[in-house]
Amino acid sequence: MTELNVKLDVFEGPLDLLLHLIKQLEIDIYDIPISEITEQYLEYIHTMKVLDLELAGEYIVMAATLMSIKSKMLLPKQEIAYDEDSDYPDEGEDPRDALVAQLLEYRKYKYAADVLKDKEIERGHYYTKEAANLDCYREDVPPLEPNQITTIDLFFAFHEMLNRQKAQEPLTTTIVAESFTIEEKIDHILTKLTHLPTSQGIHFNDLFTSFSKSEIVTTFMALLEVVKSGDVVAKQATRHEPIYLYRRTKTRVNE
Structure with a gap:
């Protein structure tokens, strides 16, 4: 069977993945529990490998950085040195400081990029000359429906499902030579949904x-x-609720 190699642009880089984890786990960015965040990060890296995703070297470098910080924080703390010229004792540098600084800087520029994107959209309503036709350079992305989720949410759901299946996997399995294509699975998904009312979805x-x-x-x-x-x-009523898949009810205009 031909090996399946896929490139999926879910995250913009390792810092983007870390920010998503910090937000999902509701962690204080200034006081990151490095052991927990490292474990979660490595689990998601493993999920990417299971999907045969192209892992950029920067993801591996960040994993090594997190493990290095974790090992430093496990070491016994040095005795506090007191500086006579200062009113406060020197407690030593926190090994997380550099990472926190990177995350704050990345978050700042990510926020600035979002603001600039909004400004671009706003400015797009004003014309000083005839606008160029850029339809051939962009994809037609319809707006999200109520409770609709993104591919990032689907990736997190896939990761959680993978962990559950790993725990339920039998100790002995029978190897069956089966081959599936993406086209066959697409037909399978659409066929299952076709036999259901549009208001009813698949878990x-x-x-x-x-x-x-x-x-x-x-x-x-x-x-x-x-x-x-x-x-x-794909829709989800609220965070942490099950994700359901529905046939799109709106008629899409072909390009």
Whole structure:
């Protein structure tokens, strides 16, 4: 069977992944529990490897950095040195300081980029000359429906499902030579939804009933394709609630 290699632009880099983890775990960015964040980061790196994603070297460098910080924080603390010229004792440098500084700087520029994007959209309503036609350079991305989620949310849901399946995986399995394509899985997903009313959806986890890595990865990539094409919409009532997949009710205009 041909090896499946996929490149999925879910995160913009390791700092972007860390910020998502900090937000998801509701962690104080100024007091990061390095042991917990390192464990979570490595788990998501493992999920990316399971999906055969192209991992940039910077992700591996960040993993090494987190483990280095974690090891430093496990070392016994040095005795506090008192500076006679200062009113406060020198407690030594926190090994997390450099990482926190990077995250704060990245978050600042990410926020600035969002603000500039909003300004660009606002300025786009004013014209000093005839606008150029850029339709051939951009994709038609419809606005999100109520409770609709993004591919990043689907990635986190896939990660959680993968961990649950890992715990339930039988100790002995029978190897079956099966081959699945993304196109076949797309047809399977759309067929299941076609037989349901538009108001009724499929539970995200119900798509993954096999312990086969090949089938799980192929199914997830097929799901991303149908969500990207707009044939299927993924919705979640509130955070931490189950994710359901629905047939899109609106008629999409072909390009």
